[in-house]
Amino acid sequence: MRAVAASAAEDTQDGILAASATSIADALRSEEGSITLDLPYSALSMLGTINEDRVFYRVVVNGETLTGYDDLPPPEDAPTLSRNTFSTFEYRGDEVRMVSVARVVSTGGAPSNVQISVAQTRLGLQAISQRISAIATAAGIGFFVVATALSLWAAQSALSPLERMTASVTRRGPGDLRPFETETPAELVPFVAALNSFIARLRASLQRSEDLIAEAAHRVRTPLATVRAKAEVTHRKLNKPEHRQTMREMIRAIDESSRSAGQLLDHAMVTFRSDSLSEEVVDLSEMVQDTCDRLSPAAGLKDVSVLARVPDLPVTMKGDWVLLQSALQNIVDNAIKYSPEDTTVEVALSAGETIRLAVTDAGRGFGGADVEALKGRFARGRNVDDIVGSGLGLTIADEVARAHGGRLEIAANRNGGGACVTLVFPLS
Structure with missing residues (x-):
């Protein structure tokens, strides 16, 4: 930005210097065999408008100074009638930019070579360069900010379908x-x-x-x-x-x-x-009674009775009847299998802050086993090796409970020996 600005400002100054030198050259006159110059005011005033720059000039006729600053050095590259020359150097403690213009003026029938040089300090050039740099930099920063905002918006728009898909997968x-x-x-x-x-x-x-x-x-x-x-x-x-x-x-x-x-x-x-998962209204009271009626004949073969305790008012929840009955049937079947003769398996349904389906028996209990581990597939207690079982009953019950937003609780029977396995579901 600074290089481009400096180049643009220098081109502007060169154009004004060339115009000023040309204006001076156009004011040259030949009178009575000598060259005279009535220096036009506009030739230098056009240069004095830039900051507080100083202007120097020199008009040389056939190697002799006609007017201007005698110590202003001649250009290293001499100008021609068809080409102006520009140079930059130190003069009187400041850096100056100078243009040199060549003309031929006839005096008494003989041609005279005239060289006009106009120089100007570069303070204005630096000010213009800094101003252009500042404007260009501000424009660049503004463009960058706008481009960044638009890029972020475009990226967000492009990625929003992925975000929606990510949210969908998460849910x-x-x-x-x-x-x-x-x-x-x-x-x-x-x-x-x-x-x-x-x-x-x-x-x-x-x-x-x-x-x-x-x-x-x-x-x-x-x-x-x-x-x-x-x-x-x-x-x-x-x-x-x-x-x-x-x-x-x-x-x-x-x-x-x-x-x-x-x-x-x-x-x-x-x-x-x-x-x-099927979402239907399940009457748990009816389901408990139906499950107990189904398993009572098998329990009777072992002289075990199955007792259903349900509230007077129906207890309902939204869920899958087949899954809920499968879970309860596996728990009750386990209780019957591990209960001794002449005992009772009790299935109690209650509704308070949660819905609870508790199955208690008077069997062997869990023999000190980790009850959470019994929810795993094919896991069985150490005290039931002599009884046929697969270790999947509690696993099925646990998966059904979690599928319905509930949990499976396993504990000892508080009213004596045996176990108490409870399906717990939220009221909602």
Whole structure:
């Protein structure tokens, strides 16, 4: 900026100097064989308007000074009739810029060579250069600020679809694999298309995995039921104790495999339905009574009674009936399985600050195990190794509770031995 400004100011000063020297040259006269000069006022006044610059001039005729400053040095590059010369040098303590103009004046029939030099200090030039630099710098800074603001606005406008997509992904649940449908700039269309294609492949892969688990559990459970029935018949026909013991171990292994297959199927179903949770009004009082009625025959085989305690007024919440019943059924089934004969499994429904479904039994409890660890897949207490189980019942209940914004609480039965497993849901 400073270099361009200095060059522009110098060109301006050179133009004024040349005009001043030309004006002086035009005032030269030949009278009675000699050259005279009536110095025009305008020739120097046009130079004196720039700041407080000093002006020097010298008119030389055939090597002799006609008028002006005798000590003003001649130019190193002599001017010609067709070319003016410019030079910069130190003169009387200041830096000056000088122009030299050549003319030929006829005196008494003989030509005389005249050289006119006009010099001016450079204070005005520096002032003009600084002013131009300041204006140009201010304009540049202003342009930079405006360009930066416009760039930030443009960048924000261009990135706003990505920000919306980021917010959408943040709000989505772990199983929400819907494609993105949002207006995006042309540059982002291939990216969104590739992302949606990836989501579609992931959704298909998860669906195949869930279908495989469900199909495998179904395919395994049916043959196992047949094998168990045949093993029971064979067990009755055996006479030797060691053979009967072997068959009992086989029946136990079949029971464990059948139960694991069934609960794997339940777990796959819970995982699938949690991703697209149904929002319907569920009457929990009706669900508790229905679950207890379903499991009472199985409990009766062990001489265990199932007691449902529900409020007089219906207790309702929004959720998935199938999932909620699956969670409660797994908890009650566990309570029946681990309860001794002639005991009661109590299912109590209450509504206060939260909705609580508490299942208590008089069984073995948890044997000092970490109750939070029991929510993990295939985790079982150390005191139930002799009872058939898969370790998925509490896992299913915990996942259903979290899918509905609730939690699963596991504790000892306060009214005696046994356990108390509670599903807790918010009222809203």
